[in-house]
Amino acid sequence: MISVIFDLDGTLVDSEPNYYESGRRTLERHGVPDFTWEQHSRFIGIGTLETLEILKDRYGIPAPVEQLLAEQNAAYLELARTRTEVFPQMRGLVERLYAEGVPMAVASGSSLEAIDAVLAGTGLDASLTTVVSAEEVARGKPAPDVFLEAARRLGAEPADCVVVEDAA
Missing domain, CATH: 1.10.150 (DNA polymerase; domain 1)
Structure with a gap:
């Protein structure tokens, strides 16, 4: 999957x-x-x-x-x-993936405290329960460490993950 x-x-x-x-x-x-x-x-x-x-x-x-x-x-x-405003199309995507049982995570350069505040404030915390902050890995973005850790926490092989990111 x-x-x-x-x-x-x-x-x-x-x-x-x-x-x-x-x-x-x-x-x-x-x-x-x-x-x-x-x-x-x-x-x-x-x-x-x-x-x-x-x-x-x-x-x-x-x-x-x-x-x-x-x-x-x-x-x-x-x-x-x-x-904090959620991009409407992204909220729809998260809701659809959640309903279909697709494993999801957030991998961010923000602090855990900031990630948790945003997810709780927007209601996304109900669907996105696996979170990785750059604070938790050896190297922040653009190194892939946060994404690799998110894949590990999801129990997924990195090759079986799709990353949705706004930076190169």
């Missing part, structure tokens, strides 16, 4: 507005009141820590980057639980 492994952010859900809003709120708290979507979009695909290091330097924010990261993560988790 074929198993399906989904990426989360940008594939199952549109999480980018939450990343923007959590970053905007964090920057505003530290004296940067006018951070725009256009400015944010230049950092899409770059890790949050790396982005915050750049923005801290660019705007001369005195707070330690670890504090900024903790603040942004807390804001993101709040938004993830309440304001």
Whole structure:
């Protein structure tokens, strides 16, 4: 039987507005009141820590980057639980595969806490119970470690898995 492994952010859900809003709120708290979507979009695909290091330097924010990261993560988790939108076609696909008994997993570069918040907040947690975060493997994406671990947890051979991913 074929198993399906989904990426989360940008594939199952549109999480980018939450990343923007959590970053905007964090920057505003530290004296940067006018951070725009256009400015944010230049950092899409770059890790949050790396982005915050750049923005801290660019705007001369005195707070330690670890504090900024903790603040942004807390804001993101709040938004993830309440304001994450599932792409309608993807919700339909997950529901159909679940109804047909197809084994499925989520393999994401996000933290386990963020993955759980998004899945619970969207109701996808009822169908997608196997989850692997890059925190749990030796190498994050683009290395295949999260996908290989998801296949292992599903009891599937990697060659018998289809991965649905928005990145190369």
